Amino acid sequence: MSNRQATVQSKPELKSTAVGVGLRSEHYQDVLEQAPALDFLEVHSENFFADAGIAVDLLQEVSAGTPISLHGTSAGLGSVEAVPDDYLRKLKRLVERGDPVLVSDHLCFTWARIGGRLFHGGDLLPIPYTKDSLQHAVNNIDRVQQYLGRQIAIENVCAYIEFDQSDFDEASFLGEIVARTQCGLILDINNVMVNARNGQVVDTAGFVDRYVDSLDHSAITEIHLAGSTPVGKEELLIDDHARPVSEAGWQTYERVLNAIGSRPTLIEWDNNLPSWRELLGEATKARKAQRRLLGRERSHESL
Numbered sequence: 409m410s411n412r413q414a415t416v417q418s419k420p421e422l423k424s425t426a427v428g429v430g431l432r433s434e435h436y437q438d439v440l441e442q443a444p445a446l447d448f449l450e451v452h453s454e455n456f457f458a459d460a461g462i463a464v465d466l467l468q469e470v471s472a473g474t475p476i477s478l479h480g481t482s483a484g485l486g487s488v489e490a491v492p493d494d495y496l497r498k499l500k501r502l503v504e505r506g507d508p509v510l511v512s513d514h515l516c517f518t519w520a521r522i523g524g525r526l527f528h529g530g531d532l533l534p535i536p537y538t539k540d541s542l543q544h545a546v547n548n549i550d551r552v553q554q555y556l557g558r559q560i561a562i563e564n565v566c567a568y569i570e571f572d573q574s575d576f577d578e579a580s581f582l583g584e585i586v587a588r589t590q591c592g593l594i595l596d597i598n599n600v601m602v603n604a605r606n607g608q609v610v611d612t613a614g615f616v617d618r619y620v621d622s623l624d625h626s627a628i629t630e631i632h633l634a635g636s637t638p639v640g641k642e643e644l645l646i647d648d649h650a651r652p653v654s655e656a657g658w659q660t661y662e663r664v665l666n667a668i669g670s671r672p673t674l675i676e677w678d679n680n681l682p683s684w685r686e687l688l689g690e691a692t693k694a695r696k697a698q699r700r701l702l703g704r705e706r707s708h709e710s711l
Contacts (some may be wrong), residue, residue, distance in 0.1 A: 425695075430479075448474060448477055449474050450478075468506075479563075481513070482513075486515050597633055598635070598647060599632075601636075601656065602645045605645050631672070631673045632676055633674070635650065665698065
């Protein structure tokens with residue numbers, strides 16, 4: 409590890425069996441009126457960058473009773489351009505104010521310089537798995553970790569196109585990043601399934617299993633679960649977080665737990681939001697899967 413990387417400290421982790429949900433504005437009142445039976449809540453970092461206001465007050469009130477995870481969508485860790493200074497300042501202020509249990513973002517590019525001006529792409533755009541892309545990602549992740557003085561986690565994203573050139577497969581690419589930056593990984597199971605399906609992989613289950621086996625399991629700090637929507641006659645899957653986790657998603661989740669052990673798990677639902685009660689029901693399904701794994705482990709130990 410480099411001297412710069414050695415200054416990065418890991419925060420105390422959630423219990424491996426922790427289960428949480430993404431907190432969106434439509435459910436703010438529900439959370440304030442009733443203490444959620446959850447181990448943590450995730451919020452999108454950029455929604456709380458303001459100096460003051462209702463959102464800032466709400467986050468302070470919620471975080472007083474429930475651990476908060478900050479999940480960014482705009483750092484652009486895979487961009488050729490460095491993460492902007494202004495973004496880092498706002499993120500650090502939020503981290504210091506909220507003391508989150510996890511800080512994370514996506515392995516994608518969002519920032520590009522056009523005609524001398526820096527523009528934000530407004531989406532989680534995939535990057536090619538090349539040596540050049542690897543170095544850009546490592547530079548940006550190291551920059552963020554050093555600025556915050558703490559470890560962050562990166563999440564695998566969906567890709568609806570394939571690049572002509574690749575020096576790594578995705579799992580190997582993630583492994584190289586972890587080895588060079590000591591960052592954590594968020595394993596988004598649905599994103600892996602969507603990429604396999606849209607890439608016309610015949611054996612999606614086998615693809616996901618091999619993908620997970622190739623990762624550094626010790627680096628996986630959290631699992632994300634979400635639903636996706638099929639579109640068109642060929643049923644292209646769109647990772648829109650607009651549906652419940654599919655049955656195939658739950659089956660894959662159980663296989664992943666068997667392979668890597670329990671991990672903090674988040675239910676993501678961002679569009680066509682359900683009632684708070686229905687969202688908590690999805691979290692309960694994840695908790696039951698964790699308990700089934702624990703039961704199997706105990707049975708094995710008793711043999």
